[in-house]
Amino acid sequence: MTPQPPVDEEPFTAEQAAVAEANERFYQAVEEGDLDTVRAVWIDGEYADTVHCVHPGQPAVHGRSQVLMSWAVVMSRLSYLQFFITDMRVVVSGDIAVVTCAENVLTDLPRSEGGEGSGLAGGRAEATNIFRRSRDGRWLLFAHHSSPVFPSSSSEPPDEQ
Amino acid sequence: MTPQPPVDEEPFTAEQAAVAEANERFYQAVEEGDLDTVRAVWIDGEYADTVHCVHPGQPAVHGRSQVLMSWAVVMSRLSYLQFFITDMRVVVSGDIAVVTCAENVLTDLPRSEGGEGSGLAGGRAEATNIFRRSRDGRWLLFAHHSSPVFPSSSSEPPDEQ
Numbered sequence: 490m491t492p493q494p495p496v497d498e499e500p501f502t503a504e505q506a507a508v509a510e511a512n513e514r515f516y517q518a519v520e521e522g523d524l525d526t527v528r529a530v531w532i533d534g535e536y537a538d539t540v541h542c543v544h545p546g547q548p549a550v551h552g553r554s555q556v557l558m559s560w561a562v563v564m565s566r567l568s569y570l571q572f573f574i575t576d577m578r579v580v581v582s583g584d585i586a587v588v589t590c591a592e593n594v595l596t597d598l599p600r601s602e603g604g605e606g607s608g609l610a611g612g613r614a615e616a617t618n619i620f621r622r623s624r625d626g627r628w629l630l631f632a633h634h635s636s637p638v639f640p641s642s643s644s645e646p647p648d649e650q
Numbered sequence: 651m652t653p654q655p656p657v658d659e660e661p662f663t664a665e666q667a668a669v670a671e672a673n674e675r676f677y678q679a680v681e682e683g684d685l686d687t688v689r690a691v692w693i694d695g696e697y698a699d700t701v702h703c704v705h706p707g708q709p710a711v712h713g714r715s716q717v718l719m720s721w722a723v724v725m726s727r728l729s730y731l732q733f734f735i736t737d738m739r740v741v742v743s744g745d746i747a748v749v750t751c752a753e754n755v756l757t758d759l760p761r762s763e764g765g766e767g768s769g770l771a772g773g774r775a776e777a778t779n780i781f782r783r784s785r786d787g788r789w790l791l792f793a794h795h796s797s798p799v800f801p802s803s804s805s806e807p808p809d810e811q
Binding site for chain 1: 700702704706707708709710712737739741743744745746748750752774776778780782792793795796797798799800
């Protein structure tokens with residue numbers, strides 16, 4: 490992931506910075522296509538059942554094992570995936586941290602569509618990533634929600650549908 | 651809103667039930683097109699700047715006042731809007747609660763497109779709603795993220811783009 494300076498107007502606290510690092514590790518793991526690192530980013534143990542993930546345009550996936558499987562499929566379908574994260578905001582409250590950011594994505598076409606080597610595609614998605622602080626102080630992901638921004642969308646407020 | 655029984659396998663605690671009620675109030679306020687009720691659902695005061703909203707297919711909206719304005723536009727464009735909320739899960743940690751649910755939406759076409767009276771449209775969106783417990787014990791919304799589920803999407807895990 491190419492890091493971008495957070496645009497939050499408040500100066501980041503050490504706590505917010507730790508969450509921002511966890512957020513960066515998540516995108517980096519996906520970019521590298523490293524399933525072990527992706528596994529390590531998501532919360533486990535007693536919270537494994539609360540794991541929740543919405544990929545752009547898709548129904549929600551519930552539970553750590555189903556969510557990890559969905560990432561394995563995403564990573565296996567794309568030979569190139571790069572995130573440019575912008576507009577990051579971090580809110581920490583107790584043991585929960587909420588990160589909102591824009592995912593500016595550069596990727597090749599899915600392998601299954603014979604797209605490898607045929608060029609790159611770009612797109613923008615809005616993400617909400619929710620982390621929980623583990624007993625040893627690490628911030629681990631328990632919810633990721635990413636949604637497409639339609640190219641036609643403007644700053645005009647939209648329909649809720 | 652037509653309430654649906656939560657599908658969370660765990661029995662709901664009183665705390666989860668209070669959050670589920672706050673979630674229901676939010677959708678009910680939007681359905682009724684009542685801006686005063688919508689205003690009362692969102693957090694204010696010191697947390698007003700943290701308010702965050704993603705409408706389906708749109709870029710994020712930040713800050714209480716911009717978010718309320720976006721809802722005013724949504725409600726003014728639609729003369730009929732009904733949510734059937736399903737697959738609701740509630741996770742409470744300290745003063746933060748995360749609700750994930752599916753929004754099954756029934757609406758008329760936007761007024762601006764001359765759609766009033768010309769029929770209804772349906773769609774499904776995935777939502778992540780994050781609430782914060784206020785000092786007086788009420789659960790108030792500070793982040794809403796809703797994203798379209800593409801009709802072609804299946805249970806097959808998707809691309810992250």
